[in-house]
Amino acid sequence: MKNIMDDLWRSYQNCQFLLTQPLSPLLSLSIVTAHNPLGKTLSPSQNRLLDRQLQAKIQTFKQPYRSMITTSEQMSHMEKSWAIFFLGQEEALALGQAFQQLAIYHVEAGELSLMSCVEHDPRQVHLGPLYKRLKLVNELPELNR
Template sequence: MNDSVETLWRYYKETEFLLTQSLSSQLSFAIITAHNPRGEVLTPCQNGLLDRQLQHEIYRLGLPYRAMIGSSQDRKHMEKSWVVATDKASAIELGRLFNQNAIYYVEADKLQLVPCLLAKEEAFLGAFSLRVNRVQEFPDIV
């Protein structure tokens, strides 16, 4: 793997999550974004269009979902994402459909980084609840 892919993978491992509502620690769900496919940084307009397409696909599949934001620890990079109640295999396929390098999957509060397009091993990242920050409203993503 080249350095840029290794750097992306390291950033993915450090992600925190902004939510406006708490989630039960008993739930299993995926965290999926459509932003910046294959790690290529797009404009806010392009990412917004992809996000709406992903939301439409989740809705079409009849899956329960909720908005969230995946964020770097310093909040300099944020991506609109979706908590989606689905199994891991279906979540990976949805990530691949939107050209995502990886998704996150949470089972009983255990956070996993799961590759979709990258030839990497799943990474267990500890407790999801320790990476959640509750916010009153989502910040604007630019």
Template sequence: MSTIDDHFWHSYQHTQFLLTQGFSPALSFAIITAHNPRGRVLSAPQNRLLDSQLQRHIIELKRPYRAIIGASYDRRHMEKSWAVPIEKPLAVALGRQFNQNAIYFVEGDQLQLVPCLLNYPELTMGAFSARVCLVSELPEIQS
């Protein structure tokens, strides 16, 4: 595995999630983004276009979904994502379709980091609720 892959995998393990409303701990769902495919930072307009494409795919699944922001703890890096109650294999396939290195999956309030394009083992990261930050509204993503 490359050093850059190691960097991404490590940074994904230090993510918090900005929400406007909490989730039931009994709910299982995937957290998927289309931003910055393969870890390459794109412009805000490019990311918005990819995000709207991902949202269209999610709508076609006919499942409820909710916007969520994945952010570094210092909030210097944020990515709009979608929380969707779908099965893990479908979530990974969607992540691969949008060239994502990994997705998150939450089951019984346990947060899992699940590789899509990277060659790492799935990683359980503890309680999802411990990484949630409730906000009155989701911030605009600038990049």
């Protein structure tokens, strides 16, 4: 399991984000997904169900949020994600843990960090400016895989 986690952790560091509207470079936000809990690939319908549950939970925070796609650099793997503005780091980690995610992304003053949601694995790595990983698209791709 450790090798799988290490492989996933490395892949999480090489991500980009697809979105349909630009983000202010100085906002505080967290990026969370409900797809593929514990790193296990689920069917598209299972991921859509989890995504709807995550969106419903996000709405209870009464903070602005926006959908996006988190993708590998080669765009070979994509997951629907949510940018939640003004959500504290601890709240974001708890949300990731509630949806059995291995990690979340957190942004402070435009600087992106990857944070482990695994209790006994407090890894965190700074990934640099968020804007370098953002890609504006006309519409988000459908996730059928």
